Amino acid sequence: MAGAPNQASLVERLVFRGTRIAALVILVVLVAPMIVIVPLSLTSGTLLIYPLPGLSGRWYEEFFTERLWVQATWNSVLIAVPTTVLATTLGTFAALGLNRLRSRLVPAVAVFLITPLIVPVIIYAVSAFYFYSRLGIVGTYPGLIFGHTALAIPFVVVTVNATLKNFDANLLRAALVLGATPRQAFARVTLPLILPGVLSGGLFAFITSFDELILTLFVASPEQRTLPRQLWSGVQETINPTIAAAAVVLMLVSVLVMLLAEWLRRQGRRIQGKQ
Amino acid sequence: MERADRRRELVGWLLVAPSLLFMAFFFAVPIGAFLLRSVDNTDLVGAMPRTMAEIGGWNGQDLPDESLFMALGEDFTALPDITAAASLGRRLNHNLTGYRSLVMRTFTGLRRHEGPLGREALIAIDKRWSDPAHWRVIQQERSWLTPLYLLASLDLERGPEGIRTIPPERRLFVDLLVRTAWISIAVTLLCLVLGFPLAYVMASSGPRLSSWMLVLVLLPFWTSLLVRTTAWIVLLQRNGLVNQVLERLGLIDAPLTLIYNRLGVYIAMTHVLLPFLVLPLYSVMKGVGGDLTRAAAGLGAPPSTVFRRVYLPQVMPGIIAGCSLVFVLALGYYITPALVGGPRDQMIAHFIAYFTSTSVNWGMAASLAGILLLMVVVLYAALARLVGLDRLKAR
Incomplete structure (x- = not known):
């Protein structure tokens, strides 16, 4: 009686300790590939190997001056910004509408609007190539913007919808009772409260387009080469440090967007928490 | 109101x-x-309207009669240009190898041909027109819809006595489907084995530590899959860091081939998909209080029993959700296997892309896409059902 519980707790402790160590190792492996590539992009040599012969910014210089990479960066921005605006507008309207509707069709509509999250992108990409070429928009900026927007809308709908679920409808009723017109109530009460949700939806839309590769592979012509598209051909040709620099730039954009989204989430909680 | x-x-x-x-x-x-496009046959039927109208009456055994030869000759002469002939040849070649050259030779032969069209003229241009097998293909494909591609993507074909499997040396797609499913299952299991302890420790740590760990899981989650795959290529290459470290430690004498093979695919895909398992599992585990496990332990259950009988059932919805998500996402993967896999490690998405851009066979591309979509939709529907049922039970 005296020995058994002790033994059990020793095993238990060992298992617990082992699990913690395993988790730590897994966490390190999860992040390591992205950390390891950062110093490599700063190498003064021409190979992506450790130990570094020295540090230098030459590969970033190449990234920011070489025509192909500069053009690719511009293209990514030129496509991601309109996509963000379009997807955020359409998605926010849709989320507001879904929240208003009492129709029995609402679940079906909601599922339809998030299907791009379910359908494998490769299927959408080849379908878009097939259908957009009939519309004459393969190899054009609008073709890519529309294509990316369809992929981005679900993220906006989901994010804004989540914000609206937490939204206290009494505030809107109070504004209306106090004599605000519906338009005023929307502009002064609803909008400020859901704004953090709308903006983080926009961030999702931006990063969806900025990182998108598969649709771009099929719908873009060389003229619309985006950063991921350029990185894709770079990786298949030669692995050189410019590629590492490009990867780090893409990663930094993602980290920035992630931090902004997290900040917005906290802002949103604070604003809604005040009620 | x-x-x-x-x-x-x-x-x-x-x-x-x-x-x-x-x-x-x-x-x-x-x-x-x-x-x-997976069942569409309009290109073929539209290109040979006269033949298609006639051929239904042929018995399929003897040499067709003069009027059918005439119809075919007229259809071929009516083709606008050599591109149309080439695409017709390519289309019929999907049914029977060699048809492309038959069509091209007949098309160019008829252009030079003078005098009446018909049996004699066509057989003079190419003797294969005297073989009923070539006519049977056209007869079989006379409808606006064709099962050809869907059958082909399951290594099946239509024979004289109905549907049959194709000869073993030409089989490809069942193997591809099995490979796709197997890679997805393996990646799912790897994610579960790695993700479970991670999610568990995250959920059982204090709020500060756990939010830091969450940030470290979200970081790869937000980073593009292409960037992460690129990082793995850099790490796993012949003189990459992993090989360097293993050599330095004296574990290996010569660099291992860690990439452009199945191992590379498993490593990179598991890394890319791990957050999709950890995040849902973590949120379920966080919701599970310690009351029940403590109660079970207090009543004398040994830790392994507590884990198996009390903890595991409570977090099962998270395991199911995470595993299904990883599995379904893995099924459609394209970029990662393309970059870190060898030719024998490509999944179904690779062939959809191949048939779209390299061999321009819309029928096959669409059939494979249809099969992939069907698998994904069925799995999602099953998951929704399962999670829905679970909710009912909880109530």
């Missing part, structure tokens, strides 16, 4: 309509139109 309600609904629909129309036009309709 009723009028206000109706107005409310109207405004709601007006708000939803732009997205709905946009998604229908730029997403749903393209996919629908593309998937229809």
